Amino acid sequence: MDTITAGQYLLVYNAFSFTFAAMAAATLFFWFGRSQVGPAYKTALTITGLVTAIAAYHYFRIFESWSSAYALTDGVITASGVGFNDAYRYVDWLLTVPLLLIELVLVMRLSQSKTVSLSVRLGSAAALMIILGYPGEVADDNTTRAIWGTLSSIPFLYIVWELFKGLGDAIERQPESARGLIKQARLLTFASWGFYPIVYMIPYTSLSGGAVETGVQIGYTIADIVAKVGVGILVYMIAVRKSEAEYGDAAKPVTVAVAQ
Numbered sequence: 001m002d003t004i005t006a007g008q009y010l011l012v013y014n015a016f017s018f019t020f021a022a023m024a025a026a027t028l029f030f031w032f033g034r035s036q037v038g039p040a041y042k043t044a045l046t047i048t049g050l051v052t053a054i055a056a057y058h059y060f061r062i063f064e065s066w067s068s069a070y071a072l073t074d075g076v077i078t079a080s081g082v083g084f085n086d087a088y089r090y091v092d093w094l095l096t097v098p099l100l101l102i103e104l105v106l107v108m109r110l111s112q113s114k115t116v117s118l119s120v121r122l123g124s125a126a127a128l129m130i131i132l133g134y135p136g137e138v139a140d141d142n143t144t145r146a147i148w149g150t151l152s153s154i155p156f157l158y159i160v161w162e163l164f165k166g167l168g169d170a171i172e173r174q175p176e177s178a179r180g181l182i183k184q185a186r187l188l189t190f191a192s193w194g195f196y197p198i199v200y201m202i203p204y205t206s207l208s209g210g211a212v213e214t215g216v217q218i219g220y221t222i223a224d225i226v227a228k229v230g231v232g233i234l235v236y237m238i239a240v241r242k243s244e245a246e247y248g249d250a251a252k253p254v255t256v257a258v259a260q
């Protein structure tokens, strides 16, 4: 394992702890938020909360793995001999990345056949992207890392193309009040997802040793918060806007009671 400083160790330790709390809190918010939207949008919010719930579980495991990989005694860090387990992150992505795309598709409320075909295509490409990235992430040499990283970028580019081409046409048919938000959700997805391959390339920079490990862990953690909680909040807002447009006051029980 790389030698890291006490400061780097604690930075990553605190980031993992914070992210566990953020993912758990977001899960409650999204699941309770189901009561604020019309029936057609409840599944989208269920899945949005499922993504952060799965991530909360994995951040808990990642946090534990990190704290048992190093020992901190009198301000000095030593590797404990138990390696840090990168697999938690990749298993998390394998589950959450297809679900994130499905939540975006669901909130658009397309025809059933379009929903299924887009979810299957985007979901499989996302799973393939993560599976191809893993051997590179755990490789010791930078050449192997580059080969798998390049392979993983092929499904990544396909997803970007689908988001802008496939979803692009459908966005124009969305209620006007939600269109801007949907474009923002797509842009935030694109920007946060594009951050992962950049973080993956940190070992190719002039950074070395503990700085690489710290940079990679902090980078992926920030990207996870934006991609799961940030995009999730936008999906929630879209669902609320569209419910207002399509169900009128029916999505707001309190208003209905007053009107009667």
Ligand SMILES: *C/C=C(C)/C=C/C=C(C)/C=C/C1=C(C)CCCC1(C)C
Residues within 6 Å of the ligand: 093, 096, 097, 100, 129, 130, 133, 134, 148, 149, 150, 152, 153, 156, 193, 194, 196, 197, 200, 224, 227, 228
């Ligand atoms: C919640 C987790 C998310 C949204 C994870 C997304 C991950 C990626 C978009 C990863 C992409 C990668 C490449 C395009 C090439 C290098 C290897 C990866 C797996 C980091």
